[in-house]
Amino acid sequence: MAFLRALLFCAAFGALAAPGAFPRPDRIRYDGHCLTLDGQDTLVYSAAFHYFRCPKELWRDRFRKIKAAGFNTVESYVPWNWHERSMPAGLDDFSKCDFRDLQAWMRMAHDEFGLYTILRPGPFICAEWSGGAYPRWLAKFAPGGSDLWLRSAHPDHIRWAEHWYAAVVPVLAREQVTRKPKGAKGLILVQLENEYDNHECAGKETLLRALRGAALKAGLEVPLFTCLTEECRASKDAELSQVFDSDNYYVGLREASSCAHRMADLRRRQSDAPGFVTELQGGWFSLVGGRLSEEHYSDERHFQAIALMSLLGGATGMNVYMACGGTHFEGWGARGMTTTYDYNAPIRENGTLGPKYAVAKALGGFLRVHGRALARAEGGPCELQGASKELVGGVRVAQDGTRFVFLHNSGDAPLRGKVRVMPASAAGADRPMYNTDQHGNQVLVKARGQGVSAASIPSFEIGYELEGLGSKVLVLPPGLPVEGGTWWPRLSAKRAPIQVPGAPVRLLQVQAREDAWDRAQWQPLTEGVSLPELGVSDHRYVLYRARVRLDAVQAARETNLLFNTFSRDIVSVLVNGQPARRTFPLDADAQSWPTRKADARIRSDEFDNRFDVAGLLREGGNEIVAVYENLGHAHGYVPMEELSGLRRAGLSTNEAALTHTLSWEVAPDLGGLALGWQRPETRVEGWKNVDLDGSSAIPRKGNRTQPKGARTGLVTWYRAEFELPRGAAGAPWRALVNASGNGYLWLNGYNLGRHWEVGPQREFYLPECWLRTGKGRRNVLVFALRQTADGALLKALEIAPYTEVDPPKR
Template identity: 60%
Template sequence: MLKRSLHTQIFRNACLLLFLLMSNTNAKSQQSTSSPLPIKQFAHPHRIRYDGSCMSIEGKDVFIYSAAFHYFRCPQELWRDRFRKIKEAGFNTVETYIPWNWHERSMPSGLNDNSKFDFKDLKAWLKMAQDEFGFYTIVRPGPFLCAEWSGGGYPRWLAKFGPGKGDLWLRSADPEHIKWSVHWYNAVSKVLAPEQISRKKKGQKGIIMFQIENEYDAHGTKDKEVFLKALYHSYKNNGIDVPLFTCLTSQTRASKDPELSQVFDCDNYYVANLSDAPSCARRMYDLRKKQSDAPGFVTELQGGWFSLVTGTLSEEHYSDARHFKAIGLMSMLGGGTGINYYMFFGGTHFNGWGARGMTTSYDYNAAIRESGATSPKYFAAKAMGEFIKQYGTKLARSVGGPCELKDAPKSLFGGLRIAEDGTKFVFLHNTDPDKSLKGRVTVLPGKVAKSTEPIYNVNQNGEKVLIKTAAVTNGNTSANDSFAIDFNLPDLGAQVLVIPPGATPEQGKWCLMEPEQPVRPSVNVTPIRIASALRYNDPVNEAKWTVLPKETSLSEIGINDFRYNLYRSKVTLSAADIQQENRLLFNMFTRDIVSVQVNGKIPKRLFPEKADAQTWITRGAYSRIRPNEFDNRFDVSGLLKAGENEIVVVYENLGHAHGYVPMEELGGIRQAGLSKADTVLTHPLQWELTADVAGVTKGFTTPSFKADKWERVTLNMQDEIPRKGNGIQPKGEQTGLFTWYRVEFSLPEKDAKVWMPWMAKINASGNGYMWLNGHNIGRHWEAGPQREFFLPECWLNSGAKKNVLVFGLRQTVNGATINAIEVMPYPNSAEFKK
């Protein structure tokens, strides 16, 4: 998605501007030549093909109504519930990214080593989607995803093979990068090839589209065609024969290259504000003009927005059900015959897999919320699904677009599409989010389409056949026939008037697509306020220590996830040394943070860690740590002694950046030592390392662990726990490195007739992870804004069996203190079981 890497909103807008500028340049270039586009070749045209109008599957025109659902952001036990809800909303397709780093987590021995791949969950997701729920599927294996996902999908260990010169290597045409990308494509293609619809029996569902790269126009490397062709060849060499596509990639949009012309480009629509839905119609209309031999497809139609640490939650994003409906209908008005809502179900960053700076929640303000609850957007989607089911086939080969509306108020936008049988679809949208509109307007179809670019179909032999031009000439209506209609639109409302062939506008039918109002069961469950917790400092000296070779990254010892690690060094100093060396300096592989004890005492950080953690969490998205730069510095005056000194460090992996140079950085401490100043190490340290903090290896995270020696502390039972916000954590003091907490709670027996999702509301300081009955449910960032955390029902116990919630927290300048915890159902989310 065009939104992620620098300060995300600014970066998204800049990329959109860049894309539009490039599109305009390309358009002028295309207009200057009359040479035809290469003919599209289809391996199995009787099974699947496309033309300038739509996808045709098994000889039938299909309007692709797709929902984004990432299997890696949802426990497998909950997939069936999410699929069921997507199906009931009327979708015929589901889409997912496929993250390379999720499936090859350990560094292979070389390009030909495929032993580290694990695709079990991907195979299971495809099987459930296609075989059990009857969805077509769309897959997007990158290698770059963005997606607010760790590394944008690139494995962290891959940086070991880059040139390391500070220039951007990933996503480039560098031969070594291409080799590793093909290594990934070869592996994932072998898994996906049998799942193509072209390999299935007639009537069975399968993969209908494969994406190459992702939003490549937002990236500034050279020789992009070289990289794209290498990925194209890998797909083809591995038997991928269904349609290939890109999104926001000008190198393929209406390409005349013999190979890249066989890939069609799509758009991603993230609009500026509530009133900007008409931009979807205009951009889609423009896409159809510039790429006349492929359907108009929106790979990512805005389903909401993500949330950032120290930012705002997804629920605060402006998009609502009105906006959701409007951008969908406006995309159709522009000629879109395929839309994929991103996200339709967002999910959660379990185990810290979100990119650096992302909250644990990936709720996205989506139609299906993080908890699985259905939002108003869901019912808007369901109403549109009914409309598409009824009229999608006619819309698939309709012509038209935005047009002039005579005597229209300023906030009214719309246009006309005409189907092959003469059915007219008048799309109207009130762009005012605060006021309704009512009146009479004249539709001027002559302003619909000025383009005379040809629209092609493909016959059973895969031959290109001219169908018609893009002018509105179908049915009994000429392009210049105008007509008047009465309209009544609520604030931000969008509606479609369907006029049957030969009928007058007065005989038409308004498709209001009013969403149903769900009937939810009443829930009388008292929130469970937890009165006390058990607390224990991590026993660092009981950790499993191994000697770490000099300047060795975590990836090189097999750690490519986002756990906490311990480093330890013992250094012998003279009396003269301790008089002069009053600095402890750290040079990192990337901009991560450490907490330190020197001889059991906490030194003062020279660059104080801000309470809001913004600098440390997002800093790696902007600049690269250099080999001679020390960005964790401590004043150790008075803490050292003559003789042996012990330095213990907790390393916090803040996550893998998902854009630009920082995503090419390894993790861990490159070098550290004592210094007389802030620039040169006079006593470099030799490290020992633990793969995890001691508590993990000793089983603290498991529900069966006996915490007999832990201290019991009382929690706040009186004050209301804030449900969101930044910088509102308890203000304590740092007394150690890493602290554990353990709480227990019981839930009432499940009601056989009611489904009800649960969450924990937490007010605490310290950064770390949380485990529910042994399952890692994600990061706790003390900075905020997230204070409510999803407790997946598949990992919860009801009735007599207790639940155990464990916290492992690195102490910040505010310590690691739990003030209060409350477990409760999500409000207004319960449903009757089906």
């Protein structure tokens, strides 16, 4: 028998038991069931909360709500481009890195709120974040060619990925649970790459090994994992076998049961690791020109169903993505993303608690009582005799014999009745069971057919009642009749109302003026020099200017102005003070334009912004001023890995080739920013008063509802002042905006993010930590709007409190 056990152990878990698999198994280790932390089997219930999408002053509020919901862990991506914004001198230069926010966030989670952390530093994170977190300056080191090189095994990419890990991993390592006193909270898991199955490239194993090697070299001792990465799922490779894979569940409203089967399959294929759901759907993001997150199908019923079905399949780790909504301040969202990243999360962008929060809290209560028993339970989806086709579910059995019966109604109509549960048919009901001892070694504790398992439990009948799309779990302690069981989770019927802190403030007048581009900080531009080479790797408007003398023939014949940019961003132009009409693409100014032309990189001889300048040029001196709109990088494809800015531009007699190349100057910011117009203390002389519509309703969402104006310049600034009552302190407020033009908003000097005229976002969160309350304390909201075909017209503006947990859908 001892020989048989040895064979089973070697076959199934030989790679995991290799020396060094768990440097500190007394603090943290895992096996085919769960994580074991400080000797305690732990079911990880994690909340996704991105520190870079929430003002630091509000972290405590969000952590408090996460803790109150029963989460024991908090998770975040770590975006490279956020922490290393400027181009370093080389691979060994880490002077541009700033990790103070990350350090503060981890310490607050661990020391102040007693939460474990999971961190995902990429280098690619997706996350609807600009460039998938790859810095824009990294494109300067691209090896050339047309193939994608980021995320690949190209040696140059691997060297820069190792540079990033050499910078960030020591910061993570200092907060590992293995370096904390016993019982103290710390970092427990680190993810390599992200959803690699969704990316096509050769040599994935090579990159993953390099990332693992860089992580270990920099001091990581906690387990490493991936998500949706076949190269690590049940790998036989000596290195990659020590990186376990996990799954992400974004499933339809009536497909919740698929989570149970996917999890059971993951555990079958990767029997030496716990079943983790890295992203349990907490909602969805919103796109410019699309729908807001609140309109996504993932409601509280769906959220509860996929969580319970994941547990049925054997999940012992669930990370709710997102548990806490956020905002793309300063325009850091990926190309095409709205400023709001509310995600219809349990904790909304503005900090209020949505309907999913009650479910999250009820699940937390269930796991607090039964999580440890579930961590080593066996079973899965099974046959339900006598059930309608809409009823799905199964059973898991704990080591002490406690039965957990999970049921889900996949239909809209309520269901009630009796059903016979057939445990013997449960997936994984009778598989061998292993524990990891204090030295990190796998030990067989139950061979097939031994001990308590779902397969050893006779069938039994239960009564049930489920609402449409409802889900529950019946807990049946050993030795008690079915009637002695209890149904979970237990949702509270109470929902705390929001205390309205004051009446809305409708603005009737603001100040306005055109950008002072002549006061910008101009410098000569060398042809072919990108914005990252000029120190601009974040998100902003950039100005370009050319002065040219033309004779009468040139002025008459050179009727086209052609631009070649690095990544197909939008350019708007004034020629001798008059707006030029864009001829390609058509003058629609859609924010989604252009995502990509056949996913190909833009060539150096391709002109992606073309203008008709007939009648605008004159004999003698001419001045051409252009504003370049940084649309942001995509998050997983071209232009994820392109530079930004103007490569070359000039005049032409046609739309195919330059006949008159121009010399350009560049200013890294708008003139208004150079003069500090976004700051509340800036004096407003020279601005004109503009009356606003004070009566018509302002839609809080919708596409193509902007007012129609005329293009008269490049960028129009607006400045609004308002007061809020002292009782408004600490409460969430919003700005309802009806305006044309694309641009940025600042509240008391803080960059709130981008305004896209197309919608659907018409409502912008005003973080309470940046507001001033009380009589005589003014707040200043500033807009800088690039004029589109509809101009940049601010028609109506209202500052209002959030008055409902669920905003009205109008």
